[in-house]
Amino acid sequence: MTVADIATAANVSKATAARVLGGYGLASEAARKAVLEAADRLGYQPNDLARSMSTGRSGLIGVVVGDIENAFFSLAVRGISDTARAAGLNVIICNSSEKLAEEREMVSVLLRQRVAGLIVAPTDAARIEHLQAALDSGVPVVTLDRSSPALATDSVCGDDRATASAVLQRLQAAGHRRVAYVTAMTSRSGRLDPAAPIGISAVRARIEGFLSASAAADVAEPQKLVFTNATDDASIAGIVDKILSQAPRITGLLASDSLVGARLFRALTARGVTLPRDMSLVSWFDADWTRVTSPPISVVEQPTYLFGQRAVERLIARLKGDTSAPQQLLIPTPLIERGSIGPAPA
Amino acid sequence: MTVADIATAANVSKATAARVLGGYGLASEAARKAVLEAADRLGYQPNDLARSMSTGRSGLIGVVVGDIENAFFSLAVRGISDTARAAGLNVIICNSSEKLAEEREMVSVLLRQRVAGLIVAPTDAARIEHLQAALDSGVPVVTLDRSSPALATDSVCGDDRATASAVLQRLQAAGHRRVAYVTAMTSRSGRLDPAAPIGISAVRARIEGFLSASAAADVAEPQKLVFTNATDDASIAGIVDKILSQAPRITGLLASDSLVGARLFRALTARGVTLPRDMSLVSWFDADWTRVTSPPISVVEQPTYLFGQRAVERLIARLKGDTSAPQQLLIPTPLIERGSIGPAPA
DNA sequence: TTGTATGCGTTATCAG
DNA sequence: CTGATAACGCATACAA
Numbered sequence: 207m208t209v210a211d212i213a214t215a216a217n218v219s220k221a222t223a224a225r226v227l228g229g230y231g232l233a234s235e236a237a238r239k240a241v242l243e244a245a246d247r248l249g250y251q252p253n254d255l256a257r258s259m260s261t262g263r264s265g266l267i268g269v270v271v272g273d274i275e276n277a278f279f280s281l282a283v284r285g286i287s288d289t290a291r292a293a294g295l296n297v298i299i300c301n302s303s304e305k306l307a308e309e310r311e312m313v314s315v316l317l318r319q320r321v322a323g324l325i326v327a328p329t330d331a332a333r334i335e336h337l338q339a340a341l342d343s344g345v346p347v348v349t350l351d352r353s354s355p356a357l358a359t360d361s362v363c364g365d366d367r368a369t370a371s372a373v374l375q376r377l378q379a380a381g382h383r384r385v386a387y388v389t390a391m392t393s394r395s396g397r398l399d400p401a402a403p404i405g406i407s408a409v410r411a412r413i414e415g416f417l418s419a420s421a422a423a424d425v426a427e428p429q430k431l432v433f434t435n436a437t438d439d440a441s442i443a444g445i446v447d448k449i450l451s452q453a454p455r456i457t458g459l460l461a462s463d464s465l466v467g468a469r470l471f472r473a474l475t476a477r478g479v480t481l482p483r484d485m486s487l488v489s490w491f492d493a494d495w496t497r498v499t500s501p502p503i504s505v506v507e508q509p510t511y512l513f514g515q516r517a518v519e520r521l522i523a524r525l526k527g528d529t530s531a532p533q534q535l536l537i538p539t540p541l542i543e544r545g546s547i548g549p550a551p552a
Numbered sequence: 553m554t555v556a557d558i559a560t561a562a563n564v565s566k567a568t569a570a571r572v573l574g575g576y577g578l579a580s581e582a583a584r585k586a587v588l589e590a591a592d593r594l595g596y597q598p599n600d601l602a603r604s605m606s607t608g609r610s611g612l613i614g615v616v617v618g619d620i621e622n623a624f625f626s627l628a629v630r631g632i633s634d635t636a637r638a639a640g641l642n643v644i645i646c647n648s649s650e651k652l653a654e655e656r657e658m659v660s661v662l663l664r665q666r667v668a669g670l671i672v673a674p675t676d677a678a679r680i681e682h683l684q685a686a687l688d689s690g691v692p693v694v695t696l697d698r699s700s701p702a703l704a705t706d707s708v709c710g711d712d713r714a715t716a717s718a719v720l721q722r723l724q725a726a727g728h729r730r731v732a733y734v735t736a737m738t739s740r741s742g743r744l745d746p747a748a749p750i751g752i753s754a755v756r757a758r759i760e761g762f763l764s765a766s767a768a769a770d771v772a773e774p775q776k777l778v779f780t781n782a783t784d785d786a787s788i789a790g791i792v793d794k795i796l797s798q799a800p801r802i803t804g805l806l807a808s809d810s811l812v813g814a815r816l817f818r819a820l821t822a823r824g825v826t827l828p829r830d831m832s833l834v835s836w837f838d839a840d841w842t843r844v845t846s847p848p849i850s851v852v853e854q855p856t857y858l859f860g861q862r863a864v865e866r867l868i869a870r871l872k873g874d875t876s877a878p879q880q881l882l883i884p885t886p887l888i889e890r891g892s893i894g895p896a897p898a
Numbered sequence: 899t900t901g902t903a904t905g906c907g908t909t910a911t912c913a914g
Numbered sequence: 915c916t917g918a919t920a921a922c923g924c925a926t927a928c929a930a
Contacts, residue, residue, distance in 0.1 A: 221900070232900085255922090256922070298643065300642075301634070577909095607910090
């Protein structure tokens with residue numbers, strides 16, 4: 207059932223039918239009634255594809271996240287979906303699996319679908335040519351959870367640097383001198399590689415905050431307290447063994463995300479380490495699991511639903527023609543204290 | 553940059569350019585080279601919208617889940633995305649929030665986008681007119697996690713009925729006579745309402761399995777052991793209080809999903825109930841949190857990534873013209889024993 | 899207020 | 915092998 211069918215059925219021209227069906231332009235009451243009646247009777251359903259072709263606007267926004275399966279992103283996606291729908295936009299979701307090549311592929315696919323705008327959690331802050339190209343071709347882009355100095359566009363991120371510093375200071379105030387930061391970021395050596403820049407800006411910001419607060423407290427060689435490659439149970443087990451065998455003793459742990467946190471917790475528990483007596487632990491992201499452990503885990507709350515919401519708001523503003531300078535939104539990510547921070551053991 | 557632009561730049565006709573760019577029809581080596589060169593030079597990007605308009609095929613599939621934020625669905629969505637992408641299809645994701653009206657709206661929106669097919673987790677097995685309409689208009693539909701006897705189409709579900717029976721029997725074998733089933737399903741009375749049919753088929757199947765295994769073991773009035781409305785912390789607290797005050801004592805709990813399970817666990821722990829000494833607990837879905845508790849929780853594993861994968865496979869088969877009878881795929885959902893099932897206390 | 903004619907970027911048909 | 919040309923379903927400038 208097309209506009210043409212309705213038009214003939216209602217004895218009006220295609221243009222008139224299109225006007226009332228599309229809700230634009232003028233039409234007499236009689237014409238409107240006839241068209242609506244015919245549309246209803248014949249079960250007319252507008253073809254948004256054709257509409258988009260005609261208008262050039264698509265009503266679709268594309269989202270590329272690292273992994274929808276991760277609660278961090280799935281909550282953000284919910285925020286994006288809800289906000290977008292409320293504005294009459296639909297959402298196409300893609301995973302990059304945190305791989306640059308896949309991210310590029312997804313962006314390209316979305317651009318071919320002529321999405322009105324893009325929300326992306328870029329895998330590598332240094333490799334954003336594809337996003338720049340989208341921007342150049344007039345498609346607004348807002349980056350989520352991450353930003354790139356090389357990309358002049360809106361971003362919505364957590365306040366990672368300040369939070370990392372604050373959390374470390376909280377631990378230091380409890381007497382912890384040696385605190386490790388454990389991250390899923392990969393590196394050749396398993397430690398921080400000063401030569402290799404960190405691609406994911408959120409990761410870099412947290413490590414910077416961690417290092418600067420370490421330096422401010424005169425911690426010796428804080429880079430050696432950053433443990434990378436925490437990608438699976440086996441690697442985390444290795445890291446935990448390394449951490450537990452250090453002298454002077456490491457008494458506090460920061461987990462870069464909730465998956466790393468959960469694995470750290472399990473590895474520690476399996477080795478008979480009691481929290482917070484023997485070890486203090488703080489994990490990024492307020493995941494479900496952090497509230498059922500004994501003790502419950504102190505976490506950095508990342509309101510990613512809000513991240514998503516804000517990202518869509520920025521996108522819509524740009525879609526409406528806002529040409530003001532790119533905004534770097536920094537969302538506060540407060541520490542929620544539960545039971546996994548204790549005084550440093552003697 | 554359109555086909556026409558490339559054509560003029562390459563000094564061939566629009567038709568020839570379209571043929572090589574679209575990868576169909578014949579073209580001489582010379583023409584092909586010229587077109588490809590021009591396309592590369594001018595940065596041609598095909599317009600999938602126009603392509604879809606022309607061909608009638610859209611390369612998009614629509615997905616409507618209850619809540620993407622729920623790990624159960626987000627894992628399924630990952631399975632759907634991965635499988636779809638591997639087949640060159642893109643995915644539009646929508647949430648119904650388990651509300652019929654929203655589900656209808658989403659389906660309608662997706663249909664207007666002319667999706668090639670639909671994967672839906674229907675909120676109400678009795679209200680599937682909108683899905684039937686999609687089917688009638690030639691858009692294949694496969695239902696996920698749920699099925700409807702009223703809808704003759706493919707479905708991919710867990711083996712809920714048999715699993716519920718098996719889990720209860722496992723508990724009975726450990727000596728548990730009175731086991732409660734706790735579900736987020738809403739009902740007026742807080743108990744099973746014999747008059748009101750259960751909309752979500754997965755929920756119904758589990759309760760049926762629970763009741764039949766109860767009856768087979770001569771449990772008196774098993775319907776009274778089904779507790780509904782477990783929708784938030786407050787209601788779960790109330791349910792737990794009710795359960796703990798029953799005589800004869802209830803010694804085992806089945807949680808309908810991982811959210812209910814987590815909340816039950818917290819409420820039990822808060823009341824000093826020790827698992828599995830005082831109470832045994834089994835939760836549906838192998839969520840992250842079930843492996844960090846003490847004891848770790850025995851769960852019904854629902855391989856929802858696989859659910860998603862299978863659903864896409866069915867959809868693609870239909871898209872390719874498979875007109876065989878609707879298939880009701882039942883995926884095994886085995887019990888993973890960890891530490892939360894113990895012998896029934898005396 | 900209504901209708902005619904044209905365009906959006908493809909695919910696809912059918913002569914040449 | 916190639917090139918006009920007509921769809922696809924809608925929006926829209928312009929004319930009536």
